[in-house]
Amino acid sequence: DAGVIQSPRHEVTEMGQEVTLRCKPISGHNSLFWYRQTMMRGLELLIYFNNNVPIDDSGMPEDRFSAKMPNASFSTLKIQPSEPRDSAVYFCASPVISGNTIYFGEGSWLTVV
Amino acid sequence: GENVEQHPSTLSVQEGDSAVIKCTYSDSASNYFPWYKQELGKGPQLIIDIRSNVGEKKDQRIAVTLNKTAKHFSLHITETQPEDSAVYFCAATVNSGNTPLVFGKGTRLSVIA
Numbered sequence: 001d002a003g004v005i006q007s008p009r010h011e012v013t014e015m016g017q018e019v020t021l022r023c024k025p026i027s028g029h030n031s032l033f034w035y036r037q038t039m040m041r042g043l044e045l046l047i048y049f050n051n052n053v054p055i056d057d058s059g060m061p062e063d064r065f066s067a068k069m070p071n072a073s074f075s076t077l078k079i080q081p082s083e084p085r086d087s088a089v090y091f092c093a094s095p096v097i098s099g100n101t102i103y104f105g106e107g108s109w110l111t112v113v
Numbered sequence: 114g115e116n117v118e119q120h121p122s123t124l125s126v127q128e129g130d131s132a133v134i135k136c137t138y139s140d141s142a143s144n145y146f147p148w149y150k151q152e153l154g155k156g157p158q159l160i161i162d163i164r165s166n167v168g169e170k171k172d173q174r175i176a177v178t179l180n181k182t183a184k185h186f187s188l189h190i191t192e193t194q195p196e197d198s199a200v201y202f203c204a205a206t207v208n209s210g211n212t213p214l215v216f217g218k219g220t221r222l223s224v225i226a
Contacts, residue, residue, distance in 0.1 A: 095210030
């Protein structure tokens with residue numbers, strides 16, 4: 001298994017543009033977590049899904065952020081319109097099928113200028 | 114909800130010495146406590162975890178202890194090496210791959226050769 005795969009790894013975009021981050025979780029388990037990491041706030045949970053259904057999106061900063069999980073093998077996190085304060089590393093994480101250990105992808109490093 | 118506090122925020126040790134990082138949690142229902150290591154430019158990687166029915170767990174130079182009564186757990190690294198330099202995060206959750214981890218703010222460990 002290739003683990004959790006995220007794309008893009010790095011993105012630089014202008015303020016106001018739409019940003020879409022993608023995640024392919026570990027196959028066979030349909031829970032998925034999106035985290036954001038910043039120096040000031042550390043690792044914050046944005047939203048998580050069980051069985052492709054959003055369970056808790058209270059961590060999503062505002063309506064500019066949205067996330068979907070149309071099937072067990074794919075999820076997107078969208079920011080529209082993007083702002084400089086959205087600059088951060090966005091991580092996707094999922095458990096392995098055989099247990100509760102949660103694995104992280106390598107992250108999407110977003111810079112909004 | 115769960116709240117995890119982590120100390121210290123930075124730690125410098127001489128190569129070969131031991132390093133200890135401490136965390137406290139607030140929710141007595143939490144029963145799964147993983148530790149992650151994050152190297153520059155990478156996602157957090159699980160290095161060891163402990164469940165609430167165990168007081169201590171060891172894996173080579175790394176050990177974790179848990180005190181459920183006091184709601185604190187610690188990471189111990191012995192015989193530190195320069196490659197141990199990284200940011201370490203503790204986390205807590207109810208023991209389930211379907212529930213999100215709540216993270217501490219991280220400890221930046223520097224091992225000086």
